[in-house]
Amino acid sequence: MKKKTYYETQLEKVIEQSALPEYHYLQVRQSKDxxxxxYSEKIELDKIAMAAxxxxxxxIRLFQTIYGTTPRQYLKDLRINKAKELIxxxxxxxxxxxxxxxxxxxxxxxxxxxxxxxSPREYQKMNISNRE
Numbered sequence: 064m065k066k067k068t069y070y071e072t073q074l075e076k077v078i079e080q081s082a083l084p085e086y087h088y089l090q091v092r093q094s095k096d097x098x099x100x101x102y103s104e105k106i107e108l109d110k111i112a113m114a115a116x117x118x119x120x121x122x123i124r125l126f127q128t129i130y131g132t133t134p135r136q137y138l139k140d141l142r143i144n145k146a147k148e149l150i151x152x153x154x155x156x157x158x159x160x161x162x163x164x165x166x167x168x169x170x171x172x173x174x175x176x177x178x179x180x181x182s183p184r185e186y187q188k189m190n191i192s193n194r195e
Contacts (some may be wrong), residue, residue: 070095070130090115091125095137102141103164108134113195143178151190156183 067075074088094115098106111121111134126134142163149159157168161185165171175183 068093074129087125088129090117090165091122091129094122094126094134095130098134098138102138103162105164105166106138139174139178140168143175146175146183147179147186150183150187158185158186 074092076077094111096113098185108123109119115122115161117125123133126132126137130137132140142165144161146159149162154162156172160168160171163171165174172183175181175186179186181189
């Protein structure tokens with residue numbers, strides 16, 4: 064049996080305490096699964112909300128209620144976590160940038176530093192020295 068993620072356990076708690084219709088949870092969960100599968104592509108929030116059959120505002124509000132973060136922040140965190148894995152596996156910073164869905168190395172580097180406290184190069188150096 065698959066171990067539940069932090070987000071899945073939080074979702075179960077919210078469902079127990081909330082009066083939202085169950086189909087809303089299903090729609091938002093499907094959109095989260097979509098982000099996890101397609102994080103490397105350019106994902107427009109409006110399209111995700113439309114796929115969940117909700118307005119952008121309603122979708123963001125429900126996502127944040129269920130998961131405790133906005134869809135945009137969830138996607139950023141997902142991309143940064145994937146980037147950390149790829150850097151640890153020895154990919155170059157430029158390869159990682161494009162692999163996780165960023166179009167600009169500068170934007171990626173800024174997001175990575177905000178998310179981890181380290182620049183991608185610093186993170187790469189730390190992990191190279193840890194492997195030796």
